[in-house]
Amino acid sequence: MTAPVNLYDNVYADFASDAERAVRREAYGEDLGQSSWLTVEEWLGFADQLGAGPGAEVLEVGSGSGGPAVYLAAARGCRVTGVDLNEHGVRNARALAESKGVAQRTRFEAVDASRPLPFADGSFDAVISNDAMCHIANRAAVLRDWHRLLKPGGRALFTDAMVVTGPVSHEELAVRSSIGFYLFVPPDANEAMLCEAGFTVLAVQDVTGNAAEVASRWHAARARHRAALVAREGEANFEGLQRFLRCVHALSVERRLSRFAYLAEKSA
Ligand SMILES: C[S@@+](CC[C@H](N)C(=O)[O-])C[C@H]1O[C@@H](n2cnc3c(N)ncnc32)[C@H](O)[C@@H]1O
Numbered sequence: 001m002t003a004p005v006n007l008y009d010n011v012y013a014d015f016a017s018d019a020e021r022a023v024r025r026e027a028y029g030e031d032l033g034q035s036s037w038l039t040v041e042e043w044l045g046f047a048d049q050l051g052a053g054p055g056a057e058v059l060e061v062g063s064g065s066g067g068p069a070v071y072l073a074a075a076r077g078c079r080v081t082g083v084d085l086n087e088h089g090v091r092n093a094r095a096l097a098e099s100k101g102v103a104q105r106t107r108f109e110a111v112d113a114s115r116p117l118p119f120a121d122g123s124f125d126a127v128i129s130n131d132a133m134c135h136i137a138n139r140a141a142v143l144r145d146w147h148r149l150l151k152p153g154g155r156a157l158f159t160d161a162m163v164v165t166g167p168v169s170h171e172e173l174a175v176r177s178s179i180g181f182y183l184f185v186p187p188d189a190n191e192a193m194l195c196e197a198g199f200t201v202l203a204v205q206d207v208t209g210n211a212a213e214v215a216s217r218w219h220a221a222r223a224r225h226r227a228a229l230v231a232r233e234g235e236a237n238f239e240g241l242q243r244f245l246r247c248v249h250a251l252s253v254e255r256r257l258s259r260f261a262y263l264a265e266k267s268a
Helices: 008-013 018-028 040-050 067-076 087-099 139-149 170-176 189-196 208-224 226-233 235-253
Strands: 057-061 079-084 106-110 124-129 150-164 199-206 257-266
Touching: 008 087, 018 208, 018 226, 040 067, 040 124, 040 150, 040 257, 057 067, 057 139, 067 079, 067 087, 067 106, 079 087, 087 106, 124 139, 139 150, 139 189, 150 189, 170 235, 189 199, 189 257, 208 226, 208 235, 208 257, 226 235, 235 257
Parallel strands: 057 079, 057 124, 079 106, 124 150
Antiparallel strands: 150 257, 199 257
16 A cells, blocks of 8 residues: 655645755746645746736635745735645745735635635635645535635636546556545546536646646755755655655656646636
């Protein structure tokens, strides 16, 4: 059996350490504080598709360390509410927003996003979620809740790196899902669930290339900072995460598991 490995507690609790900063810089080019397959170009492109400009109310589901949300609030002048299950991530996000001077336009809550979110109907212009949806159960109900939270004409965008587009063995599935709950879906399932939730699907973009590239660079960066990382997370977890990153790279390059970005709109 593949042993579970811990990613998020480690990177969020140790977010500002020299090793974590160096790994992010080497893996992503520009360090947004992300813990995913996201680069800054991709993040700003998603924000543009959502129309997340000055004054817009944006909800980020699975906001992780808070780095991408804080960056978005600073770069685009929008207000961002981030929710994440991980308390280290939420704590880090609040401190980061304070240190970057955007605490007035951001808020972060520790919430399980598989349940109805504690916000009023029609309170957001946009919902964004990067590489978190695969970890969240009850997807059909979650999308109905996002629809409820959006204003008429509001947009939602989420990425899903777990779309099964080729043959994948049970060992590969086990390694790929060794860091927590994962939902794997067949092609077209997300489009169908968005439609059932009341959305119009505007675009589906294949963003598998970023997962392949980032996984490879992240693996190499962690290998370069091995000593510091092993001292923190232990040998077994270090090797488990390296195995996970090699698996993501292989499955993505061979397009057996694909990552898509789904852009959808609530009718005006
Ligand atoms: C791959 S990380 C992405 C974080 C961030 N969006 C980024 O791009 O760096 C996935 C995030 O989903 C969060 N998550 C997992 N299950 C969740 C749930 N049920 N509700 C809210 N967040 C959840 C994890 O704690 C983690 O921060």
